[in-house]
Amino acid sequence: MRIAVLGGDGYCGWATALYLSSKGHAVAIVDNFIRRQWDHELSAQTLTPIQPLSERLRAWYRLTGRVIDLYIGDVTDYEFLLTSLLSFEPDTIVHFAEQRSAPYSMIDRKHAVLTQVNNVVGTLNVLFAMREALPNCHLVKLGTMGEYGTPNIDIEEGYLAVEHNGRKDVLPFPKQPGSFYHLSKVHDSHNMMFACKIWGLRATDLNQGVVYGTMTREVALDEALINRFDYDEVFGTVLNRFCVQAAIGQPLTVYGKGGQTRGFLDIRDTVRCIELACLNPAAAGECRVYNQFTEQFSILDLAFKVQQAGKALGLNVEIDHLPDPRVEAEHHYYNARHSKLVDLGLQPHNLSDSLLDSLVNIAVKYKDRVDPALMLPQVNWREPRNNRRIQIGMAARSAAAAAAPEETDVSVGKSRKN
Amino acid sequence: MRIAVLGGDGYCGWATALYLSSKGHAVAIVDNFIRRQWDHELSAQTLTPIQPLSERLRAWYRLTGRVIDLYIGDVTDYEFLLTSLLSFEPDTIVHFAEQRSAPYSMIDRKHAVLTQVNNVVGTLNVLFAMREALPNCHLVKLGTMGEYGTPNIDIEEGYLAVEHNGRKDVLPFPKQPGSFYHLSKVHDSHNMMFACKIWGLRATDLNQGVVYGTMTREVALDEALINRFDYDEVFGTVLNRFCVQAAIGQPLTVYGKGGQTRGFLDIRDTVRCIELACLNPAAAGECRVYNQFTEQFSILDLAFKVQQAGKALGLNVEIDHLPDPRVEAEHHYYNARHSKLVDLGLQPHNLSDSLLDSLVNIAVKYKDRVDPALMLPQVNWREPRNNRRIQIGMAARSAAAAAAPEETDVSVGKSRKN
Numbered sequence A, B: 001m002r003i004a005v006l007g008g009d010g011y012c013g014w015a016t017a018l019y020l021s022s023k024g025h026a027v028a029i030v031d032n033f034i035r036r037q038w039d040h041e042l043s044a045q046t047l048t049p050i051q052p053l054s055e056r057l058r059a060w061y062r063l064t065g066r067v068i069d070l071y072i073g074d075v076t077d078y079e080f081l082l083t084s085l086l087s088f089e090p091d092t093i094v095h096f097a098e099q100r101s102a103p104y105s106m107i108d109r110k111h112a113v114l115t116q117v118n119n120v121v122g123t124l125n126v127l128f129a130m131r132e133a134l135p136n137c138h139l140v141k142l143g144t145m146g147e148y149g150t151p152n153i154d155i156e157e158g159y160l161a162v163e164h165n166g167r168k169d170v171l172p173f174p175k176q177p178g179s180f181y182h183l184s185k186v187h188d189s190h191n192m193m194f195a196c197k198i199w200g201l202r203a204t205d206l207n208q209g210v211v212y213g214t215m216t217r218e219v220a221l222d223e224a225l226i227n228r229f230d231y232d233e234v235f236g237t238v239l240n241r242f243c244v245q246a247a248i249g250q251p252l253t254v255y256g257k258g259g260q261t262r263g264f265l266d267i268r269d270t271v272r273c274i275e276l277a278c279l280n281p282a283a284a285g286e287c288r289v290y291n292q293f294t295e296q297f298s299i300l301d302l303a304f305k306v307q308q309a310g311k312a313l314g315l316n317v318e319i320d321h322l323p324d325p326r327v328e329a330e331h332h333y334y335n336a337r338h339s340k341l342v343d344l345g346l347q348p349h350n351l352s353d354s355l356l357d358s359l360v361n362i363a364v365k366y367k368d369r370v371d372p373a374l375m376l377p378q379v380n381w382r383e384p385r386n387n388r389r390i391q392i393g394m395a396a397r398s399a400a401a402a403a404a405p406e407e408t409d410v411s412v413g414k415s416r417k418n
Helices: A011-022 A034-042 A053-064 A078-088 A109-133 A180-199 A238-248 A267-279 A299-312 A351-365 A392-401 A405-415 B011-022 B034-042 B053-064 B078-088 B109-133 B180-199 B238-248 B267-279 B299-312 B351-365 B392-401 B405-415
Strands: A002-006 A026-031 A069-072 A092-095 A138-144 A159-164 A167-172 A202-208 A210-212 A252-255 A261-266 A287-292 A295-298 A319-322 B002-006 B026-031 B069-072 B092-095 B138-144 B159-164 B167-172 B202-208 B210-212 B252-255 B261-266 B287-292 B295-298 B319-322
Touching: A002 A011, A002 A078, A011 A026, A011 A053, A011 A092, A011 A267, A026 A053, A026 A078, A053 A069, A069 A078, A078 A109, A092 A109, A092 A267, A109 A138, A109 A180, A109 B109, A109 B180, A138 A180, A138 A267, A159 B159, A167 A180, A180 A202, A180 A287, A180 B109, A180 B180, A202 A267, A210 A238, A210 A267, A210 A351, A238 A252, A238 A299, A238 A351, A252 A299, A261 A267, A261 A299, A261 A351, A267 A287, A295 A299, A299 A319, A299 A351, B002 B011, B002 B078, B011 B026, B011 B053, B011 B092, B011 B267, B026 B053, B026 B078, B053 B069, B069 B078, B078 B109, B092 B109, B092 B267, B109 B138, B109 B180, B138 B180, B138 B267, B167 B180, B180 B202, B180 B287, B202 B267, B210 B238, B210 B267, B210 B351, B238 B252, B238 B299, B238 B351, B252 B299, B261 B267, B261 B299, B261 B351, B267 B287, B295 B299, B299 B319, B299 B351
Parallel strands: A002 A026, A002 A092, A026 A069, A092 A138, A138 A202, A202 A287, A210 A261, A252 A319, B002 B026, B002 B092, B026 B069, B092 B138, B138 B202, B202 B287, B210 B261, B252 B319
Antiparallel strands: A159 A167, A261 A295, B159 B167, B261 B295
16 A cells, blocks of 8 residues: 655654565655754654654665655645645545644644644645545544544544434534634544545545554664654653653643643654554545544543653652643543444553553663653643743753752743743 | 624624614724625626725714714734724624635635635634733624535534433534635634633634615715625625616526525624624623524525515516536525524524615616626536636627517526536
8 A cells, every 4th residue: 555644754754664665565655854943943853763754765765675655745735735735646645744742732823823824724625635636535633532522422533323302413513622722633634524425535544543652663773863852841642741751850741730631642652553553544535534543541540650661660650730721621421432443343552551561661771861841731721822931051950960860950940821 | 872883884794883873882893805805806796886995984973973984904914903903992793804705715725715815813812912902802703604504404603502321511503604715714613612711711703694786874874884785696695686686677697406405694683683793792702602593494485485576566586497517515504593692582583574675776776786697606516616707798699688588598597517
């Protein structure tokens, strides 16, 4: 199968591109490296030392003999996108090429607008390109479980059977997203459903949970293939951040009570879910929705698990409750279905195993690269402008203080006032 | 009350600005005249000869002694919007400043992107400006009944009480919009609900039906105040178009079977609904939704009503069924609530009365200005690019042929093949 991976230089995209290539699919990556630019903007770096994409692809070819094609450009540039797709002629487009951080979208108005315009226009362009040039192509689009919010009823996979005043229908599941980023994915979902309806396109909307981990079998082949592992408050997903905090002796930063419950999955399951969606395409005109996660936990559950895993490695892990910078329920009902990908053959990895296999140990391995100041929240949902303070000096101080834990605590206490 | 009317030079915006001014409110119009630019792009003109906004405002002052302030610029330009709002300090912002035509949004990719970016960014800017500068201001935002689509259950006003697997919640009513324009309003609605939740803003989302008519009491004061009356296939709402077709002897262009049922309202009710929403603001943190229409009809119902009204004026009105250029159900269940504005005091005008009062007669009065070619659909939902053919010669021929009805029929028949 010929598969174009839009955003193939990013966290999920890179792991997916290698996995699909290893399975014998012809893979092309489409990327404009904006994600690397955002690292500079935030003065943050992935924990793991990732290589430029050209180096990564050279290493992949050297190690496996497999070639991954590369188209460098922006999917919001329609001429570029259309030309690239006409050149590669994919059977499936896997679309990761979006701004994917909730805190980034909440920094200020410009970041909210950038996120929504970038994501909505990119997806519109993909849909139009399919209609104009590749009407039988299957779109596998990354959505997020965060589109649903936390309703007081069970969350279904995309659609809800409703009975109301004695009449019945199956309707799109109501959405209550919790950031301008999550909203952008809701906008995409509505646009996709409509495009499938009017043009007979095929699409799978994967409402993914919070991804953790960095090691997939392919990435582990060589240091040059290593995937990004974001731990900063903006792009770092919560479990990755907790593992880094555990590794350097910073208390885990639980937002509020920690009763916020979400769906989670190992990045090794992400890549398999994508492949399953590709291998089992949607019908013409169908916009199907899969909830892509394997286990659900509260944030406090996660903190306790990391604490336990740390103990096994001789780490003393403390848990700190910070005022929640987000506007969200800190305790709520949460029960989300996630059976469709399992029905297609997904065999989930278990968080308890992964924690020691490929999470805390990675964090410990690279702990000299950690900037502790990056993990403290500086983006408050309640503010329309968050001037993130970049404190290079303080970061250096904190790094130095990592050897003397008492001082680290003081430094963390100060940062909390930001 | 100080009320800023964004998009106050447009169809609903102009009528609203005058009505609110006549009621003694301090009114400011914010507009960039892009709607007039779109007339040029489409080679279309309003049936009624509207004056430049400066002339309109001068006439209003001359006739009533009332001043309406004017801020000229684009609400997608945040610095302009913020400065204007800081200068005027409104208690209420009425937001009409969006691209409001479904066919316009379906012309091609560029028009789809323009519509969604313009509308989403404009509304995001309004929300941020309120949070930054006017946190107690009340936003009255125009949505559309088209956000709901045509579900097989009763349509409620914005929210639906759901019982599912033995648990209950009240959730945003599921949305199934039918064009990239209608989708943009769904995106806005989700963004607004979120902004009210995180920032405690006050908002009323008015899901308006299809508006008809042009004469309000204020507009009728003087020819210089006349409102636009769009009848072209892109911006003309269906009933206005039917009336113009009746006036010039062109068969009414019913799309498909005509069983498409929608909510409708007289523009005199639009302006009153807006005032009612302004006078009864939402609570802090509340994003309430009112369905703003007064009667529901199928398209074929409307055609018959226009046929009957035409008979009373001695016009012989034929009804033609064209292949539906839209992708929509041509027969469906439709029952939408619309009691909240009536509860606040709305006394609806009746379509049957208005048809002869202020619709067919206006169309007859200005029929020399009609370009018959503009009413035939050239935007097909199923196509990703619609190259609208502007046939000035043909329009002139058709105008000439208006005196000789047999030839008009031939011309219409030809146009249908476009």
